[in-house]
Amino acid sequence: MKKLLLLLLIVFSVDTDAEAQLTVRVVRDSLFIPWELVYGPDNHIWFTQKNGYICRMQPASGKIDTLYNETNTRIQSEGGMLGMVLHPQFSNTPHVFVAYNYLDASVYKLRVARYEYNSTTNTLQNPQTIIENIGAASFHNGCRLLIIDGYLYITTGDATVTSTSQNLGSLNGKLLRLNLDGSIPADNPIAGNAAWSWGHRNAQGMVYANGKIYQTEHGANTDDEVNVIQKGRNYGWPTVQGYCNTATEISFCNDSAVVEPIEAWTPTLAVCGMDYYDHPMFPQFQKSLLMTTLKDSTLYQLKLNTASDDVSSISKVALIKYRRLRDICISPEGRIYISTSNSASSGTGTRIDRIVEIYDPSYNSIAQTENQQPSIEAYPNPATDMLTIKIKQYVFKGSADYKIVNMNGQVVMQGKLQNSSTAIGVKTLPAGLYKLMVYDGAALQAVTGVAIQ
Template sequence: MEKKIKILGILILILASGCKKSSKPPESSLPETAIDIQVLTQNLSLPWELVWGPDNMIWMTERGGKVSRVNPSNGSLNVLITVPDVKSIGEGGLLGMALHPDFSSNPFVFLAYNYDKAGTYTEKIVRYTYNGTTLINPMVILDNIPAANNHNGARLLISPDLKLFISTGDAANQATAQSLNSRSGKILRINLDGTIPSDNPINGNPLWSYGHRNPQGLVYVNGKLYSSEHGPDKDDEINVIVKNRNYGWPSVNGFCNESAEQSFCNANNVAEPLKSWTPTIAVSGMDFYNNDAISQLKNSLILATLKDQTLYQLKLNSAGDGIEETKELFRGTYGRLRDVCVGADGKIYVATSNGSNDKIIVLKGK
């Protein structure tokens, strides 16, 4: 009997071993693509926005007022215009930029910047036309956005249905984030000619969501609008932006996890973030990566941080409503990081924000 049991045990081990060999290895065991990191160009002054253009060039704003095209193959830079009425104070100046998706037929460049409006520091959205050499025919499509020397938001994004989303900060006046009549502390949504879409939450109002402190990243992926938002001394956030939702500021930081916050959240339809960081890392620009060139980064938000000086991968779940994993791609090497742009070639371009000899860094698969 004992001999039969031993033989049976050996057979079980053999069968188990055979099943293990024939099973597919888990995806996580596959080798990751090695990443090469280099400086593409330098001697920049506070770059703020990087956009991959339809001409396969990197379009860039610098806070002092310059709009340039950067060649991704050799880093050469062509200044298109220095916007004359930009006023750069503190963290203000020339900030966000978006290009019309059908650029060959509609060569429109949308800029968000701060200027002096009869003695009041103000932000506006201006649509320029690219004539192949410079930017011409400025048209103001939204004005009277409060500005300050910090908390200006000012990231721009055009959705597939041709709506322009604009992030605005509280402009150092916290209470305005909860006011539906203020353009501060909001995600705004307008048509590309500056008119207000008929399906916005409030008739004739550009408001789309509210209760924001200082959102500086916007990405639209698979029908979802993601934002990154600076917290005060705690709770930087990654949010999914939903029409007419309240994101809590200044009464709520991050999740509704304190008693006073819970009361406010229940009474005010507050949307909680996908992720928060305490202490804060100063989240800024981000983009979405879904290219085979660096396969381990697929289905991820790529996030630049200022205080933390780190480039992060935020791996999304299949539904896009959660972050499965957070990884550092590099830390501390290049100082403060302001924005991220993913090229059609699968390379990742990152702008620093140090105020002296700023750079564009490129990450590519080896």
């Protein structure tokens, strides 16, 4: 049920042009429901289309390469090809994990498969099933994917059978956690069980940031939700919708240790894709979840509190006017990409979906403070044992700090910059691509990419 908070009174539309030169351009059109957007380490946008195509797009030109057509994909209303994630060490392990619906005889199901990217042929090959036989239906199939610390997380919907969400013998209505080969990790909450959390209806947005999994979940007639996922916890569906605030809900919440959402909406918005923003291109978006919506056709900013475990304010990004918004990804340079979901769900008719870019054309990729232009250099790049961080033409007003962040958004190393040139040991970091972020006190001042080999 809906939580009565003063927070609801501070939801407003904002003209972000006043704070930064927010500019929108269409990168590519004539697409069919780009369900998942992933900004890859190759500086391309990888995306799925609901009809079974896995593609790779150059953001500047909009040029698309079709990498694979999964002919086993079956569209059935909301079902089809859904979520995707790239291996965090993609340069060394070029694996792509994709979820799609398929038919087993006449039974509709969900499968997650792994493909290998061949950079020579620019194609995907060698499909391997990670998990299958997950119940599916015309509605409520999930399905977003994440890889965190070498584990694959998969959101599954209740496939319109509400009782499955509380049934720990069912794969539906869960957040699943698997090893990358599809086996069940020994430290899952229940031995031999893939469930990481349960009591979910239909989660279609998920991002890992600040050491937390944030998830959007479609409500029924009330209470779309944003949740912070905790290991081995119950999220209440179908007994609890939104917050624990009726007698029946309170009793169930107490008995089942239900975790309440950090935000809920009634009327529902049809919450969907979500990403975390913390880049100086748009300072007003920093430390926020950016969330797309389908029914409400709006991009929302959910500003997080200091602990990053609750929503402190909600804003609408007023300039985005492309009807139903499906997914979102963010480039290391702070550019925001959004896909639409306006084509007929059956796959018939004209393909009218787009991928659009939001950016500030005046942003120079390095922040400016009182006409000073800090310049960051990291070398050698790629690095093996030691990485030197060099700062030029900048006087820090606060503490000079750095963070190294992996492709999952996890801070894997951080520390102080002792002077204009600081050498740090990176031998313990796994091979892969990272972001190096330099701060002046709490203010992010510079970002650059670093490769570890």
